[in-house]
Amino acid sequence: MSLNQPSSWHHSCQEQHNIVPVPPARLELVPERASDVELCTAEIWRRTQEELFWYRNLYENIPCVYLTLDRTGIILSVNKLGANSLGYSPEELIQKPVFNLFAQSEQQRLFHALMGLFKGAPESEANWEFRLNCPASKMQWAKVVARILDSGKDNQQILMLFEDITAEKIFDRGCQENEHHLHVIANTLPVMLWVAGCEGVCNFLNQSWIDFTGISKQQQEFSWLEQVHPEDKDFCKQTFESAFNKRAKFHIEHRLKHIDGEYRWILNTGVPWFTSSGNFIGYIGSAIDITERKLAEISLKESQKAAQKQLEEIEKFNRLKDEFLSTVSHELRTPLTNMKMAIQMMGIALDKEHNLLLEMAKPYAERSKFARYFQILNNECEREINLINNFLDLQRLDTTTKPLVLEKIQVNEWLERVVELYKARNRNSCKHNLNLKIASNLPPLLCDPFSLERILIELLTNACKFSPPDAEIIVAAQAKFNSIQLQVSNYGVEIPASELPRIFEKFYRIPSNDPWKQGGTGLGLALVQKLTKYLGGTIEVQSGSNCTCLTVQLPL
Structure with missing residues (x-):
């Protein structure tokens, strides 16, 4: 609507019986009484004119919009800076309806507000907030203060002051939008959220909480503790009150009644909430369903x-x-x-x-x-x-680990002695060619001599048992890296590749691999492997080309 067009509200004001029509205001020069002029000196007249000019200049440049209206809402006067801030010159506003300065949706509300002002007590003042419609102005919202200037019933005028509150409105609208966005986000999160005020009363619960419990937000605000398991209620209340008094963060694991009537475990966390100036305003909290974790913990226990x-x-x-x-x-x-x-x-x-x-x-x-x-x-x-000795020794190695009795062994001398001793004890059963291949200057070996002798005797017995008479059996020793390597090789029989992984199993005997019907317990090599591991070493077997070689490697 153009300011040159009379407002419909202006016409309606003129038609209202309770708003007294008045003749259009006009400026007239009234000459002072000759007697007064005669009394004033030229100096007093000059000072008065200067003072009036100063007040006029102050009025024109005051950083607010000052308007005077007649009873029908026609603008009678406006300060220059105020008119400029609205995007007009004073001449463009005078004798125009004030309603044209406001948004179409606000004009009726302003009309009723002005009518109410006339019905109020004399000297009463009113405050309103209205949206403006001034395209050339940055002012979009104004706080309007109005009061009646009573110069007689037939000459009442309205003094109106505009204060720019556009920035406040934009800020408020931004805050409202942000709050709305936060509510939307909070209600779409899959985590239960709650907010409590500075009095400790819960004043916000998001949709996830309501969906979890199945009762309305209004009920939850005052009775969320009623949904807590009876056995956990006192603990939750005491923990919350203690943290609330200390303004401290808290974690509570408790059971909460689900919409299906069952109680589920949740982890409830609360964090104190402060303003930027440090004033405490309440708590923000979250609750996570940890039922599966609790069940897993119970199952684990x-x-x-x-x-x-x-x-x-x-x-x-x-x-x-x-x-x-x-x-x-x-x-x-x-x-x-x-x-x-x-x-x-x-x-x-x-x-x-x-x-x-x-x-x-x-x-x-x-x-x-x-x-x-x-x-x-x-x-x-x-x-x-x-058989009994091997079985008992194996069981002892499986069930107990006695400390090793370590001695320094000169490998060359020790091997010769053990092999000669074995020949002497088994001269009737072992009719094989036992040969030694020992590297010279072998370093001494720190080991348990009883266990090491048992290993070598078992390997020699196994070699003699599964070799044809007069076959060669070689006992070799050499230094390799930081270890001593002992090898017992026998000729005449080889072990199928498919049977090699099982030869160290208890009671295992290779099928059709005893042509001389020597018999055996099936525990000898199992005992050797256990003793070798007991000494911190390893044992391997290789078989092929009618030869079988067992290699024991022991750390120096």
Whole structure:
């Protein structure tokens, strides 16, 4: 609407009976009474004119919009700076309806506000906020202060002051938009959020919280503790109140009633909220469903209890096994020792009466019956003793780890002594060519001599057992990096590649690999592997080209 067009509200004001029409205002020069002029001196007249000019200049340049209106809303006067701030000159505004300065949607509200002003008490003042419609002005919103200038019932005027509040309105609108955006974000997050005021009363719950509990926001604001599990309620209340009094952050794990009626575990975290000036205004909090984690923790605890119980059972079983092995060691070894001694005594008696040693020197087919029976009895007794000893030693290595008794071993001398000792003890059963290949100047080896001797004896026994008579068996030793490498190689039999990974298993015997029917316990190589590991070393096997080689590597 142009300012040159009369406002419809201006016409409606003129038609209202309660707004008294007045003749158009006009400026008239009224001459002073001659008597007064005569009394004023030229100096007083000059000062008065200067003072009026100063007030007029102050009025024109005051940084606000000052308007005077008649009862119908026609602008009678306006200060120059105020008119300019609205994007007009004073001449463009005078005698125009003031309603044209306001947005179309605000004009009716302004009309009723002015009518109410006339109905109020004399000297009353009113404050309003209106949106303006001044295209050439930066002022979009104004705080309007108005009051009646009572110069007589027929000459009432309205004094109106505009204060620019555009920046405040834009800021408020931005705050409202930001708040709206924050509410939208909070309500779309998959985490339950809550806000409590400085009095500790919850005043905001996001949609996730409402969806989780299934009750309305209004109910939640005053009774969210009612949804907490009865066993957790006092703890939650005490924790919240303690943190609230200290203005401290808190974490609570408690159960909250779900919409399905079941209680679920949640992690509730609250953080104190302060203004930029440091004033406490409440708490912001979040709640995360941790039911799955709690169930996992409970399951883990139960598993740990079960594992602890199982461990106790295993320890109990190990104790019983140790007691059993101790009993077996005594109860089996004692009769076998007696049997071995009785066989030796029987051999001495048979030698005196029937020349047993001469009979044993003959080929097996030419021996007498008592010589063959004696050999069977002696071999099987020896085999049973070895089986029990190996079995008990394996069990001992599996269940207990005794500290090593370390000694410095001169490898060259030690190997020669052990091999000669083995030949002497097994001169009747081991009819093979045992050869030594020992590198010169081998460094001394710090090791447990008893365990190392057991390893070498078992390897030699295994080589003699599975090699044809008169075959060569080589015992080699050499230094390699920071270790000593011992090798026992035998010729005449090789192990199929498919069987190599299993030869260290307990009680395992290679099928069809005992052409001389030597027999065996299947524990010898398993015991060697255990002892080698016990000494901190490794053992490997290679077989091919009618040769089998077992290599033991021990750290110096």
